[in-house]
C-alpha cells in the first residue's frame with residue numbers, strides 16, 4: 001500500500017514536472033511557477049514574518065520572490081530575462097520616481113505577468129522619521145506615479161522603504177487597505193557583498209525556514225548575477241516558486257484556513273533590528289567608472305555548475321547602466 005502511494009506520488013510529481021517543462025518552452029529544467037495565491041488585502045493587511053505575525057499561507061519548500069527599488073533599465077531587464085527563462089513570476093515593489101524614469105521597463109514587468117506593487121515615491125531612507133503627512137504623500141504619490149505609467153492602478157501591495165515601519169505608518173496603510181509586505185528573509189543584497197554571498201545568504205536563510213517571502217533588489221548588479229544560479233539551486237533542492245496576486249471581483253481569494261497565515265517564531269528567525277543595523281552600517285557602493293560596454297547577459301549555469309564557487313567572487317560585473325536615479329537613491333546602486 002505504501003509502495004502504491006509512493007508510486008502515485010512519484011507519478012504526480014513527474015506529471016507536475018512535465019507540466020512545468022511544457023509551460024516553459026526552451027527550458028526543460030525551468031523551476032517554473034508552481035501555483036498562484038490570491039490574497040484578500042482586507043483580510044490580510046500585513047505579511048512577512050520578519051516583522052509581522054502573518055505571512056503567506058505557503059507549504060514547505062514554497063518561496064515567493066519579491067524585488068524592491070526598481071525599475072532600473074539594465075538591471076531590471078536582466079532580472080526579467082532570468083525570470084522569463086525560468087518561467088517564474090514575481091512581485092516588484094516599484095519606486096514612483098524610478099517608474100517615471102523607466103516607464104518602458106514598468107510596462108515590460110506588467111507584460112510578463114508579474115505583480116506590481118509600490119514602494120513610495122522617492123524612497124526616503126529614514127521612512128520611520130518622516131512626518132506622517134509626508135509619509136502619506138510618499139505612499140500616495142508612489143501609487144499615482146505607477147498608475148500613470150500603467151494606465152491603471154497597481155496591485156494594492158506596498159512595501160515600506162527599508163522596512164522601517166512604525167505603528168502610525170502601519171495604521172495609515174491599514175486604513176488605505178493595501179497589504180503591507182515585509183519579508184521572511186533577505187539576502188543583504190543592498191550591502192556591499194559579492195554575488196556569491198547574495199546566493200549563499202539567500203539559500204541559507206531559505207533552508208533555515210523552509211518557506212517564505214524572499215526580498216531582493218532588481219537594481220543591484222550582484223542580484224542580477226546571483227539570481228540564475230539561485231533559481232537553479234532552489235529547483236535542484238526541490239523548492240517551488242509561488243506567484244501572488246490580489247483578489248478582485250473576477251478573481252476570488254485562495255481558500256485557506258486562518259491558521260495557515262500565522263507565523264511560527266523560531267529561535268533563528270532574523271529580527272527586524274538586523275535589517276536596520278545592516279542598512280545603517282551598509283557601506284554605500286563606490287560608483288564604477290563609466291563604460292561603453294554593453295551589459296552582458298546574465299549567466300545561465302548548467303545544472304552541474306550549481307555551486308557557490310561558480311558565481312564570481314569580489315566585484316560585480318561592470319554594467320553600462322544609464323542612470324536616472326535620484327541622488328538620495330544613489331547609495332543603493334551602482335550608476336555609471
Ligand SMILES: [Zn+2]
Pocket residue numbers: 068069119123161162
Ligand atoms: Zn527599498
